[in-house]
Amino acid sequence: MAYLSEAEVEAMLLAQLEGLGYARLSDAMSGPDGTAPEREANSEVLLLARLRAATDRLNPRIPAEARADALRKVVAVERPGLIEENRPLHRALVEGIDVEFRVEDGTTRGDKVWLMDFDDPSANDWLAVSQFTVVENRVKRRADVVIFVNGLPLAVIEVKNPGAEAATLTGAYNQLQTYKTQVPSLFRANAVLVTTDGMRARLGSLTADGERFMPWRTADGSEVAAKGSPEMGVLIEGVFEKRRFLDLMRDFTVFGDTGSGLAKIIAGYHRSMRCAGRWRRHCAPCPPLERSTAPAYPRTRRPTACPTRKIIRRATSASG
Helix, strand or coil: CCCHHHHHHHHHHHHHHHHHCCCEEHHHHHHHCCCCCCCCCCCCCCCCHHHHHHHHHCCCCCCCCHHHHHHHHHCCCCCCHHHHHHHHHHHHHHCCEEEEEECCCEEEEEEEECCCCCCCCCCCCCCCCEEEEEEEEEEEEEEEEEEEEEEEEEEEEEEEECCCCCCHHHHHHHHHEEEEEEEEEHCCCCCCCECCCCCEEEEECCCCCHHCCECCCCCCCCCCCCCCCCCHHHHHHHCCCHHHHHHHHHCCCEEECCCCCEEEEEEEEEHHHHHHHHHHHHHHHCCCCCCCCCCCCCCCCCCCCCCHHHHHHHHHHHHC
């Protein structure tokens, strides 16, 4: 039986992401020694030019000094553990970063700097980079595909060759665990992890063990793919379509204490698709939050006290 090579699986995956509206680069082009470098060194995991551009674009009414202060908080490593670092960064992504600045009358006022636009996916910068090289503590690792949104590495996808006897999804999972240990900076802002061999595909969180890496069996919630059918295309469509990815981050990801430590929990497809429908039916008419000024984002952000959001949070927690 003829099998696709790992490079062919990766090319198929990147082509699908491109079809979903992602820009596509190889690290050979965008790396420090590439023809169009996006980083100065392989030790850098943030695409800072893209992050600054997005922050300026989404927060035009926030003074430049306050925007720069917010970015310093994103870049700085403040906690020793990876999951302890990931949690506040996740909060910064979905709730904004609090800043203070002086206004014309000399008083100090507070506001938020937003790193992402959850209302308008097209306002964000979506990029897939293949063979992304990271060097940390003299260890060099190369991730197969890294998904960046506004210059932040939010997803890492590990690809295995379906025809190689030892190249299993378990091997892909173990490879991600090695990356987390040896190049943890790549995962500080991580939202999801994916393993695939072109046919099978699994999604997990930063803290999920191998058994909690699960298939995603529906692209849009209208139909559930049969067990045994190709999984990679369904997972990529179902998770990385821009609106669904933003929803998954904001509304279907929670952190909780499992008794053995802090865990990050991502709702499965059956919960997220069902709750997303409920969310849009009940919350589409909700008015926007009143703000002291009219920032570019978010025009239709729902209050965190919304009862439907509370239902979604409880359902997501139960999925862990």
